[in-house]
Structure formats: C-alpha cells, structure tokens
Amino acid sequence: MLEGTKISTPSQMSSIFDIAKDTVLFLLLSCYYILESLFWTLVPNIIRPMKSLKDEVVLVTGGGGGVGRQLAIKLARLGAKVVLWDINKEALEKTCAALREEGHEVASYEVDLADRESVYKTAKRVKEEVGKVDVLINNAGVVFGETLLELNDNAIETTYKVNILSHYWTVKAFLPDMINSSKGHIVTVGSVAGLLGTYRCTDYSATKFATVGFHESLFTELRAHGHNNIHATLVCPYYINTGMFDGVTPRLMPMLEPDYVAETMIDSIRKNEVNCIMPGSVRYLLPLKCLLPAKMCWDLMHRVMKGPQSMMDLKRKPKVA
Numbered sequence: 441m442l443e444g445t446k447i448s449t450p451s452q453m454s455s456i457f458d459i460a461k462d463t464v465l466f467l468l469l470s471c472y473y474i475l476e477s478l479f480w481t482l483v484p485n486i487i488r489p490m491k492s493l494k495d496e497v498v499l500v501t502g503g504g505g506g507v508g509r510q511l512a513i514k515l516a517r518l519g520a521k522v523v524l525w526d527i528n529k530e531a532l533e534k535t536c537a538a539l540r541e542e543g544h545e546v547a548s549y550e551v552d553l554a555d556r557e558s559v560y561k562t563a564k565r566v567k568e569e570v571g572k573v574d575v576l577i578n579n580a581g582v583v584f585g586e587t588l589l590e591l592n593d594n595a596i597e598t599t600y601k602v603n604i605l606s607h608y609w610t611v612k613a614f615l616p617d618m619i620n621s622s623k624g625h626i627v628t629v630g631s632v633a634g635l636l637g638t639y640r641c642t643d644y645s646a647t648k649f650a651t652v653g654f655h656e657s658l659f660t661e662l663r664a665h666g667h668n669n670i671h672a673t674l675v676c677p678y679y680i681n682t683g684m685f686d687g688v689t690p691r692l693m694p695m696l697e698p699d700y701v702a703e704t705m706i707d708s709i710r711k712n713e714v715n716c717i718m719p720g721s722v723r724y725l726l727p728l729k730c731l732l733p734a735k736m737c738w739d740l741m742h743r744v745m746k747g748p749q750s751m752m753d754l755k756r757k758p759k760v761a
Contacts (some may be wrong), residue, residue, distance in 0.1 A: 445681040451740045463622065470538075471650065474523055476570055480506070480702065480711075482545060483682075485711075487729055488711070490707070490710040490711060491710050491711075491712065492518075492519075492710075492711035493515060493520040493575070493706075493709075493710065494518065494519030494520065494522060495516045495517065495519060495520070496518045496520050496521065496574040496575055497520070497523060497571055497573050497574045497575070498515050498521065498522055498523065498573075498574065498575040498577065499523040499525065499566065499573045499575070499576050499577065499610075499614070499630075500512055500515070500522065500523070500524055500525070500564075500577045500579055501525045501553060501577065501578055501579050501580040501606070501610065502509055502525070502526055502579045502580030502581065502665055503522075503524030503525060503526050503528070503532065503535060503548070503579070503634060504526035504527075504528045504530075504531030504532040504535055505526075505528070505531045505535070505611075505682070506525070506533070506536075506682035506683070506684065506698050507579060507629075507680060507682060507698045507701050507702050507705075508524070508526070508535075508579050508580070508678070509531075509535045509538070509698070509709065510698045510699050510701070510702035510703075511579065511702045511706065512535055512536075512539060512703065513538060513539060513542075513547065513702075514703060514706055515700055515706065516539050516542070516544035516546065517616045518706070519542075520575075521545070521547075521570065522539065522544070522547070523546075523547045523548070523549070523566055523573070524536065524546060524548040524549070525549050525551045525553070525560055525562065525580070526545070526550065526551070526580070527548045527550065527551065527552050528547075528729075530603075530621055531745065532548050532550060533548075535548075535653060536548050540681055540706075544586065544654065547566070547569065547570050549562050549565065549566065553601070553602050553606035553609075553642055554581050554598055554601035554602050554605075554606070555601075556605070556609050557608060557612060559609040559613065560609060560613055561573075563609075563610065563613035563614065564613075566619070571580075572575040572614075572617045572618075572621060572625065573614045573617070573624075574618075574625065575624070575625040575627065575709065576610060576611065576614050576624075576625070576627065577627040577628075577629070577705075577709075578601075578606065578607045578611075578625050578627065579627075579628055579629045579642075580601060580602060580606065581603050581629065581631075581647075582599055582602045582603065582644075582683070583599070583638050583641065583643075583644045583685070584599065584643065584644075585641075585685075585751075585754040585755065586640060587639075587642070588642045591642070591643055595643065596703065598644045599644060599647055602642070603644070603647035603648065603650075603651070604650040604651055604752065606684055607628060608654075609649065609730065610671045610675055611658070615670075616634070618667075618670050619667060619670065622667070622669045623669050623670070623672075624669075624671070625670070625671045625672075625673070625709060625712075626671070626672050626673075627672075627673045627675060627705070628651050628653035628654060628655040628658075628672070628673070628674050629674055629675045629677075629705075629711060630648045630652050630655070630674055630675060630676045631645075631648040631651075631677060632647045632650045632676050632677065632678045632679075632722055633648050634647075634648025634650075634651055634652050634676060634719070635649075635676055635717075635722075635726055635730060638747065638751065638753055639751040639752070640752075641751070641752045651674070652676070654672060655672060655673075655674040657712055657743060658672055658715065659672040665681060671676045671709075671712045671714075672714065673708055673712070673713055673714060673715070673716060674701060674714065674715050674716065675705050675716045675718075675723075676715075676716070676718070677696055677701050677717075677718040678690075678693060678695070678696055678718060678722060679695045680695060680696045680697075680698060680701055681695040681696065681697055681754070683696055684755070685754060686755040687753040687754045687755040688751055688754050689750050689752055689753060689755065690750050691745055691746045691749075691750055692744075692745055693719065693721075696719070701718060703716055704716065713727075727742070
C-alpha cells in the first residue's frame with residue numbers, strides 16, 4: 441500500500457530547509473534593496489557619492505560624432521584620458537580637434553569594428569600606447585532602415601558585426617586586464633528598440649535585443665566569479681537626434697538630444713548603475729508588453745503611439761554592396 445509513497449531522505453529534507461532559508465533571506469534582502477533603490481532615486485546627484493573618472497582611461501567606440509562626441513568632450517572635462525575609435529576618419533579628427541582646443545589630450549584610432557582582426561590589433565596598440573583601459577563604452581552602432589525583404593544580406597551582416605559582435609571582441613580584448621587589476625567598467629549601449637521590436641528595424645532591433653542578453657549574461661558571469669569591482673552598465677535610450685533616425689517623427693515623446701544622453705550615461709557610469717533607460721518613463725511601459733494581450737499591445741503601438749507610422753519616413757542609409 442505504501443510502495444508508491446516517496447519517503448523524504450535526510451538529504452531531501454536538508455535541501456528543502458536550504459531552499460526555505462535562502463528564500464527568507466532573499467525576501468529580507470529584497471526589502472533592503474527596494475528601500476535602498478528608492479533612497480538613491482530621491483537623492484539628487486549633486487549630494488550623492490559619485491565615483492571619479494579623473495585619470496581613468498576611457499575608450500569610446502563610435503567617438504567621431506553624435507553621442508560619442510558628446511561623451512568624449514564631457515569625459516575629458518572630468519579629467520578622464522579619452523581614447524576614441526571610429527571608422528570615419530574625418531569625424532574622428534573633428535572630435536579630436538574640439539578636445540584639443542579645450543586643452544585636453546586625446547588618443548584616436550581609425551578602426552573598422554566590423555573587422556574582428558582590426559579590433560584586436562587596435563586594442564593591442566591602445567594597451568601599448570595608452571595603457572590599461574579602465575572604462576569601455578561600446579557605443580558604436582549602425583542602422584539601414586529597411587524592411588526585412590528590402591535589406592540586402594551584406595547590410596544585415598554589417599549590422600550584426602558592428603552592433604553586437606564587436607562587443608565580444610572589445611570585451612575579450614580589455615576584460616582580462618580589468619580582472620587582473622580588479623577594477624573596470626563595461627558599458628553596453630543598447631536601445632529601447634532592443635526592448636521593443638521596431639518597424640523597419642528587423643536587423644537593428646535584433647542586434648539591440650542581443651546587447652541586452654550580452655549585458656545580462658556578462659553581468660552574471662562577473663558576479664558569479666566574484667569580480668564585484670568590475671561594473672557593467674546597460675544603456676537603452678529612446679530615439680536620439682543624431683541623424684541616425686532622420687525623418688522619424690515620434691508621436692508621444694520628442695527625440696532625445698545627444699548632450700542629454702551623454703550626460704545621463706556618464707552619471708549612470710559614475711553611480712555604477714546596472715541599467716539606464718532613457719527617458720525613465722519608458723521602463724514603466726515595457727512590462728505592458730508581457731502583461732497585456734498581444735492584440736491590445738499592437739493597437740496601443742499602432743493606434744496610440746503610432747510607432748510603425750513614425751518610422752515610415754526614416755531616411756534610408758546607403759546600401760552596402
């Protein structure tokens with residue numbers, strides 16, 4: 441009669457006790473984490489402790505223009521040693537000239553992030569000529585603005601190589617030195633389009649979704665191996681007025697300005713934040729994607745936010761041969 445009854449062994453009982461103990465501890469810590477988060481959210485940046493970036497070597501990919509240029513200028517003004525990477529030599533020279541006019545030293549490298557060997561060779565040069573990179577900001581990105589059937593294969597591959605694969609090569613190049621010195625910060629620039637699929641962005645959105653997974657997995661690996669002094673920050677901004685999304689006409693919120701995005705990113709880095717979504721109000725809308733019926737989500741996107749309609753006038757980028 442009792443043949444089919446499972447009898448708990450001491451090891452099973454121990455396991456149940458451990459789960460219960462860890463759950464109670466988690467709930468207690470959760471209360472602390474929520475209160476801590478609320479406290480720091482309410483405390484103005486001007487009076488909260490912020491880490492210094494003075495004399496830190498900060499590498500910014502895509503530093504030739506847009507947000508990258510603003511990051512370079514603001515970081516240099518904070519006393520950081522700025523290293524810029526970009527494929528656009530002319531834009532790179534303009535950013536460097538602007539920094540040098542203010543009396544800042546800057547190291548710049550023309551590099552094609554779509555070329556893995558170029559990334560590794562340039563990283564080696566940076567370590568030899570400048571030194572260990574303390575903060576790595578993977579900021580570079582491309583968008584072609586075509587629907588799936590209009591995208592040519594090379595454009596798709598380029599988007600993946602620049603927007604996500606290059607993150608692997610740069611992090612693999614600079615993370616070992618951060619681990620050896622037990623100090624570092626890796627910033628992954630994603631997008632709100634990496635949290636919510638966007639019309640005419642099957643390549644771009646997919647790569648930005650990948651940056652979110654990359655960041656979360658990397659963060660997990662760093663914490664699991666005890667590298668608590670190496671920080672990881674994911675940045676997901678809304679449309680930015682840099683020319684990348686020329687022609688787009690958002691309905692509910694205006695485009696973000698590069699100056700604001702760069703300032704917010706730097707504040708987030710200095711606070712060692714794990715996630716930075718701009719504007720902050722977007723984070724409260726994102727859970728609706730999972731909570732609401734799919735048809736309701738589509739109607740909200742199409743009828744109220746007019747997301748697809750706003751992207752229809754996006755100016756197409758040059759074709760990749």
